[in-house]
Amino acid sequence: MKEHLKIALWKASIQGLIVLLPIWGSFLFLTSARADFNGNLTINVAGIKDKSGKICANLFSGSQGFPSDSKKAVKSQCIKITEISQKLTFKNLKPGNYAVALIHDANEDGMMNTNSFGIPIEGFGFSNNPTILTGPPKFNQAAVFVAGSNTDIEIKLQYLFGR
Numbered sequence: 046m047k048e049h050l051k052i053a054l055w056k057a058s059i060q061g062l063i064v065l066l067p068i069w070g071s072f073l074f075l076t077s078a079r080a081d082f083n084g085n086l087t088i089n090v091a092g093i094k095d096k097s098g099k100i101c102a103n104l105f106s107g108s109q110g111f112p113s114d115s116k117k118a119v120k121s122q123c124i125k126i127t128e129i130s131q132k133l134t135f136k137n138l139k140p141g142n143y144a145v146a147l148i149h150d151a152n153e154d155g156m157m158n159t160n161s162f163g164i165p166i167e168g169f170g171f172s173n174n175p176t177i178l179t180g181p182p183k184f185n186q187a188a189v190f191v192a193g194s195n196t197d198i199e200i201k202l203q204y205l206f207g208r
Contacts, residue, residue, distance in 0.1 A: 083137045085195045088145060090131040092202040094168060098151040099123045104135050105144045108184035112146030112171060113157070119143070123150065144187035145172040149202055160206070168202040177203060 090100055103118035110117025120135050126149075135143075148157045149168030158166050172189045175182040189198055 083139055084191055084193055086135045086138055086191050087197045088133050089199040091199055093129050094204055096126045098153050099125050100131055101150050102145055102147040111144055111184045112181045138191050140192045142188040143191050144184050166206050168204045170200040170202045172198055174201050
């Protein structure tokens, strides 16, 4: 009787393992795949006034350097304006908070041009489209969470002097 009980318990535990192995395997695969997962941030740029120049964007992962020190940006890119609505993508980003600062570099000199009072004379924009009153936003006001295979945002350019 004891021998039959041992065999029955052994068979039940083997069957239980057979049922659980695929579940454990899936769980382990998903956890390891998730740790290495990177995604893209696609930016739809709206409100471009004309097709002159290019759109330049800087991507920051923290407040250091945001929004104007491109040397402290995680990634930067410029695209030639071909349409009044443009898209650009930052690829292979680890999940986390990022903020984007972009300019319409109409004269293609690689910088945000300002008047003698320091007020921008070219178009500019930030992720989350914060209201600009007396200066650029803080990182937290412009931060967006990037997760998943693709995160889409829209940035509407602002032109203070109607360029």
